[in-house]
Amino acid sequence: MSGIKVNTKINGDPVEFMCEPDETLLDxxxxxxxxxxxxxxxxxxxxxxxxxxxxGRLTCSCLVLGAEAEGxxxxxxxxxxxxxxxxxxxxxxxxxxxLQCGVCTPGFLIAAKSLLDKNPDPTxxxxxxxxxxxxxxxxxxxxxxxxxxxxxxxxxxxxxxxGA
Amino acid sequence: MRYERPTTLKAAAQMLAKEKGQxxxxxGGTDLLVRLRTGFIEPDLIVDIKGINGSKAxxxxxxxxxxxxxxxxxxxxxxxxxxxxxxxxxxxxNLIGSKQVQGRCTMxxxxxxxxxxxxxxxxxxxxxxxxxxxxxxxxxxxxxxxxPVGPGKTxxxxxxxxESIVLPKRPPKSGDAYLRFIPRTEMDxxxxxxxxxxxxxxxxIVTKARVALGAVAxxxxxxxxxxxxxxxxxxxxxxxxxxxxxxSAACSPIxxxxxxxxxxxxxxxxxxxxxxxxxxxxxxxx
Ligand SMILES: Cc1cc2nc3c(=O)[nH]c(=O)nc-3n(C[C@H](O)[C@H](O)[C@H](O)COP(=O)(O)OP(=O)(O)OC[C@H]3O[C@@H](n4cnc5c(N)ncnc54)[C@H](O)[C@@H]3O)c2cc1C
Ligand code: FES
Ligand code: FES
Numbered sequence: 001m002s003g004i005k006v007n008t009k010i011n012g013d014p015v016e017f018m019c020e021p022d023e024t025l026l027d028x029x030x031x032x033x034x035x036x037x038x039x040x041x042x043x044x045x046x047x048x049x050x051x052x053x054x055x056g057r058l059t060c061s062c063l064v065l066g067a068e069a070e071g072x073x074x075x076x077x078x079x080x081x082x083x084x085x086x087x088x089x090x091x092x093x094x095x096x097x098x099l100q101c102g103v104c105t106p107g108f109l110i111a112a113k114s115l116l117d118k119n120p121d122p123t124x125x126x127x128x129x130x131x132x133x134x135x136x137x138x139x140x141x142x143x144x145x146x147x148x149x150x151x152x153x154x155x156x157x158x159x160x161x162x163g164a
Numbered sequence: 165m166r167y168e169r170p171t172t173l174k175a176a177a178q179m180l181a182k183e184k185g186q187x188x189x190x191x192g193g194t195d196l197l198v199r200l201r202t203g204f205i206e207p208d209l210i211v212d213i214k215g216i217n218g219s220k221a222x223x224x225x226x227x228x229x230x231x232x233x234x235x236x237x238x239x240x241x242x243x244x245x246x247x248x249x250x251x252x253x254x255x256x257x258n259l260i261g262s263k264q265v266q267g268r269c270t271m272x273x274x275x276x277x278x279x280x281x282x283x284x285x286x287x288x289x290x291x292x293x294x295x296x297x298x299x300x301x302x303x304x305x306x307x308x309x310x311x312p313v314g315p316g317k318t319x320x321x322x323x324x325x326x327e328s329i330v331l332p333k334r335p336p337k338s339g340d341a342y343l344r345f346i347p348r349t350e351m352d353x354x355x356x357x358x359x360x361x362x363x364x365x366x367x368x369i370v371t372k373a374r375v376a377l378g379a380v381a382x383x384x385x386x387x388x389x390x391x392x393x394x395x396x397x398x399x400x401x402x403x404x405x406x407x408x409x410x411x412s413a414a415c416s417p418i419x420x421x422x423x424x425x426x427x428x429x430x431x432x433x434x435x436x437x438x439x440x441x442x443x444x445x446x447x448x449x450x
Contacts, residue, residue, distance in 0.1 A: 004167060021167035021210070022200065044198045046351075048264055057238060057267040063197040064268070065190075067167045068212060111263065132350035133262020 008069045010035070011079025019066035026050045028066035029076060037077035037106045041135065048134035051107040052076050058114040060133075077106035080113065088158075089113055089151040096147035100138035108134050112148045120156055124149070165207050169215040173298045173327055176211050181300040181323030183209045189325055190214075191234055192268035194261060195277040213325060222246055228333040230296075233272040233326050241266070250331055251446055252340030252359060252439075256287035259344060262351055272326040278312035281354040281379040285312070287342040289376035289386050290359035293331050299324035309376075312383045335372070338363040339446025341439045344378070345431050347422065354379045355423040356431045358411070360439040362394065368449045370394045375407065375436060380415035380428050387414040390436060399444050407440060408433030 003018035010033070019028050026043075029035040029052070041047035043062045050061040053075035080087045089112050092098070099105045108131065115122060115130040122130065127148050128141070136144065170176040180187050185208025190196055199205045213219050219234035222243050229246055237257045240246060247254045253271075260269045260283050271284045275295065288308045296305050300323040308329065311318050320326075340361035346352035357378030365371050375390035389410035397403035417428040444450075 022165045024197070024201070043201050045194055045261065045265055048262065051264055054267065057236070058263050059267045060264045062201070063193050063265075065167060065193070065197070065210075065212075067169075068190075068193070068214070070169070114263070129350060130263055133264040 004067045006067055006070045008071070009073045011075060012073075017066070021065070021067055023066045024062050025052070025064040025066050025069055025074070026061040028069070029061060029074075035076050035078050039103050039106060041103065041107075046135065047104070048107040048111060048131075049104050051110040051134065053110065053114060056114075056117075058111055058133075075110070077110055080109060087113070088154045089116070089148065092147040092151035092154070093144070096143050096150065098139060098143040098147035104134060104136040104138075108136065108144055112144075112151070116148070116152050116155060120152060120159070122148075122152065166209050167212065168209065169212040171215050171217060173216055173325060176213060176216060176325055177298055177300050177323045179209065179211050180325070185209065187211065189276070191270040191273040192236060192265075194265050194269045195273060219327075226333075227330075229331040231271065231329045231331070233328055234270055237261075237266040237269045237271075238263075240271070246331075249334055250291060250340060252342045252361065252443065253284065253287045253291050253293070253331065256342035256357075256359060257284040259283045259342070271329055275308060275311050275329075276318055276320065276326060278314070278316050278318050278383070279353075280312075280315055280382055280384065281357065282312075282384070283342070283344060283354055283357055283378065285384040286357045286359035286376040286378040287340065288329065288331075288359070289384055290342075290361040290374045291331055291340055292361070292374060293329050295329055296327045297324050298327045303327075305330070309384065309386055314382050335363050337365070337447050337449070338372075339443045339448070341442035341446065343435045343439045343442070345423075345435060353422065356380055356417075356428050356435055358432065358435040358439045360436065360443045362440070362443045362447055364444070364447045364449045368398050370397055370399060370403075370444075375411065375440070377411060377414060377432055377436070380417040380432050382416075385414055387411055389414065394440065399440060399449070404437045404440060408437050411436040 039049035041049035187209040344354040344357040363372040373391040393406035
């Protein structure tokens with residue numbers, strides 16, 4: 001194989017992989033590393049189902065080459081829960097039934113976490129703008145917005161408890 | 165296809181110049197990767213410029229700001245001093261795509277992709293921004309409006325790379341703004357885009373102005389007649405009417421599903437008026 005050797009960190013762990021020069025990070029995650037949480041909806045940056053973070057920044061992994069990951073920290077949905085303990089956003093998505101087929105869900109969760117990391121108390125408009133890069137063909141978005149609002153509330157509470 | 169990530173501009177320019185096949189520069193990849201994945205291009209070589217020293221830096225210099233070619237939209241939006249000096253340029257760059265796209269997209273890529281509807285370009289043209297270009301024959305600096313020459317076409321020669329975009333230092337009482345019309349509220353391609361940049365004197369009279377239009381011609385258009393209509397006025401109704409008329413007259417748009425020709429011509433004037441008033445307010449005028 002005419003592969004490129006790439007060294008990265010994925011969800012905090014050092015990972016080394018080989019990939020073709022024209023292979024996307026999304027393909028690497030799914031086909032080589034068996035991290036199938038990120039989904040391929042469109043492959044053109046429109047749907048957000050492939051969302052990951054690169055050095056903490058929200059990114060479509062379909063628009064990044066595997067080779068570009070060299071030396072960077074990648075965050076995927078597989079790193080969101082702590083063992084068996086789901087992230088508050090994950091819990092609230094289940095509670096609010098903010099998913100149906102689930103194809104968009106990992107992308108929404110990654111994008112919502114990235115939004116709340118920067119803005120712990122977003123308005124509904126800010127949530128809708130912040131998640132405009134994620135498409136859902138099932139839920140009609142409303143339940144997703146409610147779940148994010150509710151999770152944000154819980155996260156603020158537990159943060160202020162931690163601060164006190 | 166080969167992928168290279170040089171650490172100097174010189175090495176990057178040489179790789180590009182030497183390549184016999186199709187070579188492409190990769191910045192954020194939000195245009196290039198789409199074209200690659202959809203089979204529009206079949207590169208032999210991709211040169212990633214994100215590893216080049218200084219390509220990720222925003223520098224405040226004696227003459228203004230120097231923005232490295234690999235600086236992302238998100239990074240521009242987080243730079244307080246740049247946002248304060250050039251709010252119109254930053255808001256235009258921040259309109260590109262979603263939060264995901266913002267994490268990668270660059271203004272240099274927006275410029276070199278040469279879409280007539282590129283959002284940051286009218287704001288850069290209104291700001292009198294310059295592109296610093298490095299190539300096999302050395303460095304040159306040109307006005308950003310000289311880079312795109314038609315849809316998808318630029319004036320860059322083989323091996324040439326935009327190293328940075330330079331925004332001039334602002335006189336006091338200056339302000340800029342960018343507005344676009346899109347059928348949705350997010351994630352859409354501009355039907356019309358307008359960048360306006362003004363400087364006022366102590367009495368609130370416009371002493372300098374630049375107005376640029378996007379998506380109404382094969383390339384972004386600087387409209388000197390629109391600027392002339394504002395200069396020497398306090399942007400009263402007559403001045404704004406004359407500016408709007410000049411903007412509409414400068415349009416030679418296409419008809420498509422996003423907007424008809426007539427609609428684009430009319431909206432160019434309407435948006436220019438609104439953008440001019442925002443720019444004036446930001447310049448400290450009433
Ligand atoms: C979902 C989605 C939404 C989008 N929405 C918008 C939008 O609202 N408004 C808008 O204007 N655009 C939009 N775009 C298009 C794109 O994101 C922008 O044009 C972006 O600014 C391109 O920057 P980039 O760094 O990703 O470019 P790249 O894809 O890396 O490069 C684009 C082109 O420029 C060339 N190039 C890049 N850097 C240089 C350089 N330094 N010197 C010389 N040539 C160079 C490349 O070879 C390529 O041909 C969208 C794209 C997607 C996928
Ligand atoms: S698969 Fe990446 S945005 Fe749709
Ligand atoms: S739950 Fe099916 S696409 Fe969102």
